[in-house]
Amino acid sequence: MTSAARSANDSARQAANSRPLKIAARGGILAYGITHLIIGGLALQVAFGQGGQQADQTGAFQALAQQPFGQVLLWLLAVGFVAAALWRAEQAVWGFSYESDRTKMIRKKVTSAVKAVIFVVLAVLAGRTASGGGGGGGQQQATAGVFGLPGGQWLVGLAGLVVLVVGVVKVYEGYKKKFLEDMSAPSDHRARMVLERVGQVGNIAKGVAIGLIGILLAVAAIQRRPDEATGLDAALKGLAAQPYGPYLLIAVAVGLVAYGVFCFFDARYHRV
Template sequence: MPDAGSVSEAAAAAGSSARDVARSRPVRLAARLGIASNGVLHLLLGYLAVQVALGSGGQADQNGALSTIASEPVGRVFLWVLVVGFVAVVMWRTVSAIFGFGYADRTTMITKKAVSAGQAVVYAALAVAAATTAVQGRSSGGGGGQATGGLLALPGGQILVGLIGVGVVVGGGVMVWVGWTTRFTEDQDLAGADRRARRLNERTGQVGYIAKGIAVGVLGVLIGIAALTFDPQRANGLDSALKTLREQPFGVFLLVAVGVGIACYGVFCFFDARYHRVV
C-alpha cells in the first residue's frame, strides 16, 4: 500500500502536469479562439435581440445564436471549431481557479479564482450546447423554464429559486459595475496596444458589460417572479428577459439599445482574445 508521501508526490506531479498542459502554447492559443468564439455568439445575440425589438420572431438567446450558425453552409463544421475553443477555455479557467493569480493579494486572488471557476462552468455549458447543436443540426432550446420548474418542485423550491433570482440580479449588477469602472482591463495586458485599440477595447467593454448586466438583471427579476408566482415559464432564459424588456414602455428602443450593447460585448471579446492574460 503506498504511503502518504507517495500519494502526495503523485498528486503534486499530476497537478503540475495539468498545469503544464493548460498553460501550453496550443491550449493558450485555443483559449484565445474560445474567447473570440464567445464574441461571435454575442454578435449574433445582439442581432437577434434587435430583430426581436423590430418585431421579428426567433429565439434571442444562446440557443438561437447556435441554431443560426448551424443553419449556414459549413455551419456545423464551424460549431466544432467553437467547441474546441470553448473546451480550451474550460481547461485554462479551471487551472487558473486552482493554481492562478499568485501575484494578487489574498482577497483579490480568492475573488479572481471564484470568477475563473464560474467562467469554466459557463464555457463548459457553451461547449456542450455547441456540440449538441453540431450533432443535431439545431439547438434543443427551451431549457430555462424546465430547469426552474424542476427546482420549484423540490421541497423548499420556491425559496431556492428565489435565492437564485437574487443571485442573478446581483450578478447583473456586478457586470454593470465592472463595465462602468472598466475593471475588466485588470486582466488584460495592454502594453503593446496603441491608443486607438485601448480606447476601443475600453468603450466596447464598458457598453457591452453594462448591456449584458441589464439583461442578466432582468432575467434575475423574472426568476424571482417565477418563485413568487410558482410559474417557471416566466423565467425561460435570456430570450424571455429580452422579450420582457420589449414589453416595457419605450421597450423597442430599450431592447435595440441592449441588443447593440450585447453586440458591443461581442466586439470587446475580440479585443479580449488578443489582450487577455492567458497564462
C-alpha cells in the same frame, strides 16, 4: 502517494499552461464574442418585430447552423469553448499569481470556476446543435424541478436575487473598467481608448441582460410560475413588450454586439 500526487499536479499544471492550449483558449474567447454578436443581432430583430428565433445562445447556434458550413463552424466553436473551459479551470486552481490582494485573488478564482462551467455548457450546446439535437427548454425544466423541492419557491427566488446582484456587479465593473485588470492593454492611446469604450458599453449591457434574467427568476418565484423563467430570450422579449421597450431593447442589443466586439479585443489582450 504524496510524491505521485505532486507529480500529477505538476503535469496537469504544465499541460494547462501549454502554448497550444493558451492559443486555443483565445479562440474560445473569440467564439464567445461571435456568440454575442449573433445574440445581439437576434435581439435587434426582436426589437424591430422580426424575431422568429430565440434571442439567446440556443438561437445563436441554431442561426449559425443554418449557414453554409454552419455545422463545421459550430464544432469549431465547441472546441474553442472546451479550450476556454480548461483554461478557466486552470485559472481557478493556479491562476492570478500577479494579484497581490488575496481576497481579490480568491474572488477571481471563483469567477473563473463559474466561467469554466459556462464554457462547458456552451460547448455542449454548440455540439448538440451541430449534431442536430435541440437545446431549448433546459432552464425552464430545471426551474420547474427546483420548484418541486421543499422550499423550492424560495430557492428560485434566492437564485433570482443572486443573478440580479451578479448583473449589477457586472454593470459596476463595466462602468469602472475593471475588465482592464486582467488584460495587457495596448500601449497605443487610440486603440486603448476604443478598447475601454467598447468594454464599458459591452460589459454594462451584459450586466443589464443578466439582471433581467434575475428579475425574471424572482418574478417566477413570486408568482410560482416556472414557465416564466426561461432565460435570456424571455427576458429580452419581455423587455420589448414594455412601454418604450423596443427602444430599450435596441440599446441592450447594441450593447451585446459591443460585448461581442470587446471579446475580440479580450481574445487578443487577455492575460492567458
